[in-house]
Amino acid sequence: MTANSFRRETLERSIKGGKGQSERHDSAHKHVAGIAEYIDDMPEPAGTLHLYIGLSKVAHGEVTRLDLDPVLAMPGVVGVLTAADVPGLNDISTVHKNDEPLLAERVVQFWGQPLFGVLAQTRGEARKAAQAARIDYAALPHVNDIAAARAAGSALVTADITFLRGDVEGNLAAAKRRVEGSIAIGGQEHFYLESQIAFAFPGEDDEVTVHSSTQHPSEVQHIVAQVLGVPFNAVTIIVRRMGGAFGGKESQANFFAAVAAVAARKFGRPVKVRPDRDDDMTMTGKRHDFVVDYTVGFDDEGRIEAVDAVLAARCGYSADLSSPVMDRALFQADNAYYYPAARLRSEPLKTHTVSNTAFRGFGAPQGMVACERWIEDIAYALGKDPLDIRKLNFYGETERNVTPYHQVVRDNILMRLVEELEDSCAYRRRRAEIIAFNKSSPVLKRGLSLVPVKHGMSFVTTAFNQAGALIHVYTDGSIHLNHGGTEMGQGLYVKIAQILADEFQVDLDLIKITATTTAKVPNTSATAASSGTDLNGMAAADAARQIKERLIAFAMEKYGVARESVAFAANTVLVGEQEFAWADFIKDAYMARVQLSAAGFYKTPDVHWDRSTASGSPFFYYAYGAACAEVVIDTLTGEYKVERVDILHDVGRSINPAIDIGQIEGAFIQAMGWLTTEELWWDERGQLRTHAPSTYKIPLASDVPPVFNVKLADWSVNKSLTIGRSKAVGEPPMMLATSVLEAMSMAVASVADYTLAPNLDAPATPERVLMAVERLKARRKPS
Template identity: 70%
Template sequence: MNLMQPIDRIRGGVHENERHESGHKHVTGTAEYIDDIPEPAGTLHAYLGLSQRAHADILSVNFDAVRASPDVIGVLTADDIPGENDVSPAHKHDDPVFARNRVEFHGQPIFAVIATTRDAARRAAAKVRIEYQDLPHVTDVLEAAAASYPLVIDPLKLQRGDIAAGFARAKHIIEGEMRIGGQDHFYLEGQISFAIPGEDDEITIYSSTQHPSETQHMVGQVLGVPSNAVTINVRRMGGAFGGKETQANLFAAVAAVAARKYRCAVKIRPDRDDDMTATGKRHDFHVGYKVGFDTDGRIEAVDAVFSARCGFSADLSGPVTDRALFHADNCYFYPHVRLRSRPLKTNTVSNTAFRGFGGPQGMVGGERMIEDIAYTLGKDPLEIRKLNFYGGEGRNLTPYHQTVEDNIIGRIIAELETSCDYAARRKEILAFNGKSRIIKRGIALTPVKFGISFTKTEYNQAGALVHAYADGSIHLNHGGTEMGQGLYTKVAQVVADEFQVDLDRIKVTATTTGKVPNTSATAASSGSDLNGMAAANAVQQIKARLVAFAAERYGVSEADIAFEPNTVRVGTQRFSFADFIKIAYGARIQLSAAGFYKTPKIHWNRAEGWGRPFFYYAYGASCSEVSVDTLTGEYRVERADILHDVGRSLNPVLDIGQIEGAFVQGMGWLTTEELWWDAKGKLRTHAPSTYKIPLASDRPRIFNVNLAEWSVNPEETIRRSKAVGEPPFMLPISVLEAISMAAASVADYLMPPRIDAPATPERVLMAVERLRAAARG
């Protein structure tokens, strides 16, 4: 064992292209999801009964037909909840598991049917007879404001400089408004929970949740038991995108209450229609803005109000609307600025987290102002963008008073502008549009600056548990959840790199509150940053013990001990990693450690609108080209070129996959995905038949994605990488802007096109007709 020869490198360490740890299981159908778990004998199934009114008092409920249905065991209502009838993540006690006397949106859960089969429970739930007394309702954000509906949470104001002086100095002032639509998460695996009761007050729940600890606390609250009685397990989710950060709590709570009452396993899984109806979505916004600028297009002052349709309860609307303000500047310096949020209550499902968490809505609002300036002055929007970038003395302070220290957007834009041949293509498109009467083309190059960290400071922490077994195999567990993004793979690569062993030596096990407590949600693009650092910390603890042991046992200095690829060098001796661990075990060295990490440097005072909410920024840029049929409003994305900053990538191939997926998902949000409520407050776009997500055929015909490989993050980050989950979601703003250019061509680019999002063919056609009429008049 002492004659081991040096090995050049390990297989599967950081900065390498390594396949997703479950990728082969996904494509062969062997990856186990919650609905694949074998059900114990006697498992029951729950199904929700939903309100058929948007806002009404409940006068009476008759369950006779429900209870008489075949295979029905019973019905759960608010009266069956032993603890608190609330799953509000904002702790405002405004989000009941079951409505009791009043419903506040069409689709609100009122009861659950428990039956021996899911089909029996679903059919029985439809037989309930409820008598309502209708109350006035509003579903639109501006209607809510006009009706003096309340704010669901205190608004935020970000202010810097002297607004009045800025507008007085400006040579031009524009006022405008924009609607930015919501979005359904449309995860492939819907909401699902599977609860199994244990001894005393214990319960184990398999939940498709991004936030196991919060689900644990919510279930404990609903059951009236401490968190130590509740264990949440999550091996993987079939997609989430923020839709399972808080929304999973309801389903876990219902399954838990039923399992406790009937003392047997209970599963709940809604149909897609009911899932879309009863769960929150991306907030849609109305942005009212006023922007002042000089004759070159340099911004002097910005005053904007971001109103959001929040739904009937607070949920995460506070931090979502806060983050919208944090990103309303995108990459641009506003010398004098006032940004205000208006999180309004509506009689709709309570909206929630979604990839980007309000940042995309804020960024679209900021880019609309840039677009307005460009068309007002008759200039290329890219020229206006570059003129207003952060940079230089006195032009690096955000509206929330954080200094932009790591600004690389200028280099990213310059490189992409060259590599995609933007100037020549724009010139060609202008010439084409001058000759083509029906088909118009557009091109746009837009930047992204996205802040990384939870704005709720306490969430910027993570834990991990690492065991080195006596045979040299390694067990890894941490608080992050796997929803297809490759987090498990990346954190395992970090552990492999720390120990200097091949990746296949490491087993990643399901996230569970029974191993790592008090975890933060896998959200805010922080999964790799937080959990990677926590896992590295655990390994470093084990290595420190091993080094101290080897130094004492073999009589060498600690400096003469090194972990090398699959070996441990002790002075002049080399041991295989497995042999060395076996020797350490024999010497009774502790081979397990709980790691921990908290993000440094961040602080935030919401009341003052001041602080450093973000540890660093991730940057990117995209150039998109479209063709638009001005007779129908239909269009297609001909080409997209992306240059994105992920620092020194932990796994380039996974990061590129995240960028590609985020771009297409963001493109869907801005172009085809439209949520529509009818006059009765019922969501009518509640299934694939009525809600259009992007198809493979909608992707850009030419799709070039590259990483800014020269970028590195500060040393305090995990292997100097950057987050990749959310920042690329905003890259397809270039698609919306390119569509705007094509539409603007019918009026010789002299008027701001102002197309609301999503830019459906109908909206594009109406914008074209409006611009043509204005040009004629």
């Protein structure tokens, strides 16, 4: 074998676990075996105290007495914590400052607001003691929901915004047809398997280390420093893994880390805090519920001429992340469709309920559900298939391609993707069969819907589109990987490791995946907005390339070869006609004093957003998808079943197809639950009554469609320069489940021969389905 042929053969060999390969989640075997270590599994040092939180029992009121003497008298209690014990600023708010106290002082603004903490030798003792407090309140007026807030003239919890493009009034006046309507869209509990938790360890001087179950270590670092009154460099946050998060640990983890840190500082001992599921659900924010009022003008074919909509949301008592969430809802209120004129306005209402927060999709699913509602209304008004109305209004590839926020859509693959799914799932044939079935079936009715998704990828806040990574190569060739992203079960860690393996051309098992910590990679953005792989993957690749450049320079100098004669391939380094094992080459480089560590950095290019003018190009690219859902409902009871789902989704060139398909499946089922069974309910006193698995129904394994086909659009390549030309996959598939709600709407509409819009609100519980059926029966024309 010649040297050239040997070199070619080496270059053609593949590594184990590089980009594009379906590798298992790095912790999958540990999850199954029960050996994956979460914060509550960590050994507790001697002297550890357990903290439990005392919560308010009114929705809005003034605290006239807070007697904690009975608490202090309980067995095992070491002490209590109140707002007076906060050494720094008693505030944990994120976007808007001074509107969210760590511990309430005089006024409480929702049922379940933290008032005090109890420190005891065991968690059971702390939990029991927290119930012994004697608290009196002077009740104040409260509003629970959107209707009450509007009726009371409630203030906005944060600034509203209007997206405006084109002559809305003129186009509405000139439109041959118009529909007006309203849709209520419910909220959603995150229901992560691991509840909120933090474990704080006091250090020397002003230092504290906190193990936090959070998606945003840097923000937790800042909040902890703020309440302690210390600089950021005194606080270290560590996150190895979370047992689920879904946005619920982006800002909501701040409280638990901060209160544990304050307690650790006060008592000089390690402190752990973990609420019961009931208290967790009561005291933490949820997906915002919306009411969307709209007027849409269109022509006789169903082509939209103008959209005028107000998206109102129950935000809760403080701003939290309501401003960017509501902005995101407006960004998605076009979904796949071009509007010649549009006015989309947010109405973020303050209510005396827990502050709603980030949830997978971050407002975009609510915007899309509203958008698909007026598409549906147009179809029923014209007696047409909703899919035909959708395709008629798709963004064009070279024209009709400007969004309501003035960004041009340049990577549109909607028509190809939708038509491919339409053909592969036999949509037209099945729809005809379902219509025939419904005519002959008096009780059971079927529905079918095919819905597209266009989802912009990037943080809208431009500064968040950055990431860092720290890579060490040790002298045995093993690699230590750290970056600013967090692992919550979505497979981010293994994807970044695969990217690194590909860069160095070494097997995946050479790379050690380590906990995320602010002590190694500072100033990180939240692992959110589906940006974890996009940002951290590029940062890790940047660090790897720095090290590779040093290794190439070393090889050129030592062996006197040209740059193009040095190559990395299949656990080897090729230098001219010589081949070195990876580990041997690294050891040689170390002996030559080559730096084998690098800090990588990445910032997303070409994104900008001006909220004051509601215009810009906030998204680096768009991800696309389509889903076709088939359902059957019982018109006598309102019960239903999702019988089949077909999905075709765009992830560009997949880094890990198995992980991506799992993300699509999980997102779809989670959103299906939001739109069908998951209902939040507050009573007239403002107390959340759906605060446990016994009263809040998430999907079960039995709810998964018996036919569930998920396929990646393997022909798609991201036109933007992302890592490996891949696309994000965390949030876009959430919106595919709108197809289930739309299919249920078709089944309901069949009782009036598809002549009336069903106006089915979400969640479409059996009660709502039954009421919609009865409403249409009462309105239908006599046969």
